[in-house]
Amino acid sequence: MIKTVIFDIDNTLYDFDRANRFGMEAVRDYCRRSFGLEEPHFREYYRKAWRMAEERVGADTAAIHNRMLRFQCMMELLGRPLFPHVKTLACAYWDTVLEQMKPYPGIIRLFQTLHEDQIRIGIGTDMTAYIQYRKLEELGVSPYVDLVVTSEEAGVEKPDPKFFGLCAEKAGCSAEECAFIGDNVKKDVQGSIAAGMHGIWYSQGAEPEEGLPYPVISSFERAEEVKNFITDLDV
Numbered sequence: 001m002i003k004t005v006i007f008d009i010d011n012t013l014y015d016f017d018r019a020n021r022f023g024m025e026a027v028r029d030y031c032r033r034s035f036g037l038e039e040p041h042f043r044e045y046y047r048k049a050w051r052m053a054e055e056r057v058g059a060d061t062a063a064i065h066n067r068m069l070r071f072q073c074m075m076e077l078l079g080r081p082l083f084p085h086v087k088t089l090a091c092a093y094w095d096t097v098l099e100q101m102k103p104y105p106g107i108i109r110l111f112q113t114l115h116e117d118q119i120r121i122g123i124g125t126d127m128t129a130y131i132q133y134r135k136l137e138e139l140g141v142s143p144y145v146d147l148v149v150t151s152e153e154a155g156v157e158k159p160d161p162k163f164f165g166l167c168a169e170k171a172g173c174s175a176e177e178c179a180f181i182g183d184n185v186k187k188d189v190q191g192s193i194a195a196g197m198h199g200i201w202y203s204q205g206a207e208p209e210e211g212l213p214y215p216v217i218s219s220f221e222r223a224e225e226v227k228n229f230i231t232d233l234d235v
């Protein structure tokens with residue numbers, strides 16, 4: 001019996017790629033106005049800053065997602081003062097992303113139906129806790145969430161088994177009684193299956209190939225049907 005359903009956040013509960021494009025445009029606009037930095041030079045410096053941050057903190061850590069660290073590295077590369085630019089850039093990016101986020105159709109109703117059936121709802125996400133909590137509030141799903149695991153807390157990123165072990169521990173049930181839904185096949189689906197969970201791929205509306213070795217959800221719009229599909233997995 002499925003007792004807990006755990007969701008990824010980005011590109012699972014909402015379209016991160018779209019929101020990220022708007023966020024990066026806000027960053028470009030600030031750099032254009034403040035430093036006269038135009039494309040393709042903006043992109044070049046941002047990529048260098050990302051690589052610099054990764055070299056400093058490592059790739060398999062929540063800190064690599066920290067935009068303030070990327071913008072700090074970018075100011076260092078540009079020879080610009082850290083204050084006020086690093087914080088201003090981070091705020092411009094995240095404020096825009098949060099403003100542009102919209103839950104995928106059916107997500108809120110799915111959370112409601114799971115909650116009504118007393119199935120626990122978890123979040124399992126790579127990223128730092130603070131911004132992911134803000135996303136859950138902005139998306140309107142926070143009242144239904146029973147547990148949250150971030151890679152910042154776990155100390156590792158998906159698909160590390162330690163991450164999914166912490167998810168099951170917080171869920172208060174066995175891994176076999178957990179379903180994990182996410183858009184990334186390697187990180188979310190294969191990682192959770194390897195940890196003993198029921199991994200489900202959210203295909204973001206794309207029609208899946210036949211014969212995949214894991215279940216697929218292409219839309220959350222028919223929330224009741226999706227809930228039944230999830231809870232019937234171990235029957």
